[in-house]
Amino acid sequence: MSERLSEAFLARALAVAHVAADAAEAVTRPRYRAQDFSVVTKADLTPVTEADREAEATIKRVLRAQFPHHAYYGEEEGREGEGDFVWLIDPIDGTKAFVRGYPMFSTQIALMHAGELVLGVSAAGEYGERAWATRGGGAFLDGQPIHVGTNDTFGPHTAISTGNLKSLASSPPRWNALADLARRVGRIRGYGDFLHYHLLARGAIDLVIESDLNILDIAPLVVIVREAGGVFTDLEGADIGLDTRSALAGPPALHALALAAFSLERSV
Template identity: 35%
Template sequence: MHAPLPPIDHLLGIGLHAVALAEAHLLTHPPTTITDKSAKDPVTDVDIAIEHLIRDRLHQAIPQVAFLGEEEGGNPDAPTLWVLDPVDGTVNYHRGLPLCGISLALIHHGRAVLGIICLPMLNHRYWAADGHGAWRDGAPIAASTTTDMDQAIVAVGDYGFGDDVADHNDASFALHRHLAASARRVRMLGSAAVDLALVADGTLDASITLSNKLWDMAAGSVIAREAGALVIDHDGSAHGPTSQMTIATAPALREPILAATRQATDGILLRT
């Protein structure tokens, strides 16, 4: 028998408090070191410090819930776990671009049920939980109601990094070509947390990321879903931790967004 999930309001309060502490740290501690974990995949001392800060705060508040962080790992197989990207968009952050965020989610038996995204340099905080709607700075938000691609602004996830990314990047190039022909504008913002938060509040009409790393997508998927966006895989199935890609879209744009993604990735096996 599965252990019951603690009250979602209680968990949300714990998560919001931890992320607020991390936001304060980010805004008052500029990065002093940056190193590459792999080719084009950097980490700063602030990423590490925030991961430690949030992990320790969550453990103090609710030690029975496991933790997985992008930088130092954890227990991905636990039935209930917090998942953190301490700074999503590290390159943006390090270079002073404001499109970066702290992304914290709660996964319960394979489903993301709570998400918090803080965009410190934009002074916005987003959160959502199953059945509780989506919120930005204390006010409810809703996804776009755009119905036509020629009016849609679509974000595409960043190019690949590390080794063996040629297929991923070829698919990204193709996706840009397809979208440039049909969408009003195409954007590449460099942060999945930013992309999904902006889909949730209707700033963007859709975002397409040709991958699905848990710490990148879990929080934003809850927020976009609770705001009324469709959050799906490339085959149209509901998005989850085992999905290959991450697509969040205004409901009326489902078919053209999926068609563009299929055309761009046809015959290409992408790494997640």
Template identity: 35%
Template sequence: MALADPVVGSKSFAAVAINCAAKAGEWIKTKLGNYQQLDLKMSSHDLVTEVDKGSERLIRGLIGTHFPNHSFLGEEGVEPGPEASAKALEDVREAEYLWIVDPIDGTTNFVHGFPFFVVSIALAHRGEVILGVIYDPSKDELFIAEKGKGAYVHGKPIEVSKEDTLQSSLVATGFPAEQRYALPLNMKGIQHLAPKVRNIRSAGSAALHLAYVAAGRLSGFWEIGLNSWDLAAGALLIQESGGRVTDTEGAEYHLGVRNVVASNGRIHDDLIKELREAADNPS
């Protein structure tokens, strides 16, 4: 796909995304342990604070300053629930340029002072993700990928892990906020996979798990019931570092994917196979 000139008003897309992520991350760190209001969204697992909302306003304002004609999809501007998320994406997915933002991925961790939360910013051009930035303010790690240009952390190229069996792989997942369908299905996957992999981690930020797959720190990740803002930046990071991202049926990633499998590519088919077996198990 031929892209328009990525420099508008002397600011590149990547430079703006990095600046937004860094400024939002720095501000979020100042609020650690100092948020004022905690609200529930879908469930007691699904939290939001005024810091999430403030981070999104900051990012939206900075992007709007440089690219006033671009569209914007942020988590805090969408009502909770899969139907609202799908509609919000459908309303903007054909935009020429669409910024997809999770102002704090890992809000529960942020609330408890557990240092595993990130700012996730992606840019899609006519539905295809062309830029992804994930910033971890606790470790001051910034992951970035541009379509066709590779993936980097601290300016150094990253690549996926070399493990080629589930038995040798460290994988990650999450505990979905939606408790009637997504959480039970994900739990079946955990129970089925735990004896077949080296170990399973769940640290509460899908975006950072994806960044860790891209950096070779995890060999795989799956989760049920995620949203475009959870996945867009991390999916590009993995693709640009040599890995693979699909839905749980094996169809290649697109912005509408909610049930995701991401890996170094080498264990991908085996991971999908085991997750299918888990889902089909009636117990």
């Protein structure tokens, strides 16, 4: 069955993604509040709980009921199916937070079409926020339109958030670039996971720098930041794809300045 990527299709897909996020939160919320789960360490040394698996299965049931011919790529169950439309699912992004009992975790649902991310829902129910966007439709946080900030220079009023810095720390050129940026801005924070992208998309911080990630961590957030007027690439300036391992996101001018800083260190 062929489907056409259109405004009407994206509106329908977004509505279904919201239903899927609601259903996932109905699974995770009682487990989180009761801290009722067992924890297993996966081969990559990250934790997983039965809530992760149950939530992913729930999301897929909702999506498949409406889009049975689409492909799916989930954090816990991997790739299933082939085709131009691929749903990317991280049922609990921030499982470490979930396990330790603080609310910086979310359900991440995105849709990719022919290699392009076109829809994203970032649902952080315990934190109390939900952001979403579709290609060409703008970005929203709890129903209100959002936009990245207008800061176009590094200075005392610039705020950067970082995440997953392990691989940056092991790469002297990248680490030096980050140190240079830290000297040029007013504030460095590490909000992490969904939160710093939500803050970026509504103009509360100016730049996000991350490493040691995968596409499922950021897929919906890419759409949200871009539709909020930002630029989202990896630290090399490459477009975001299934093999992405790092992130650089911000308003166009600051993104360009940061990318130049990382490029300069690579060339030294």
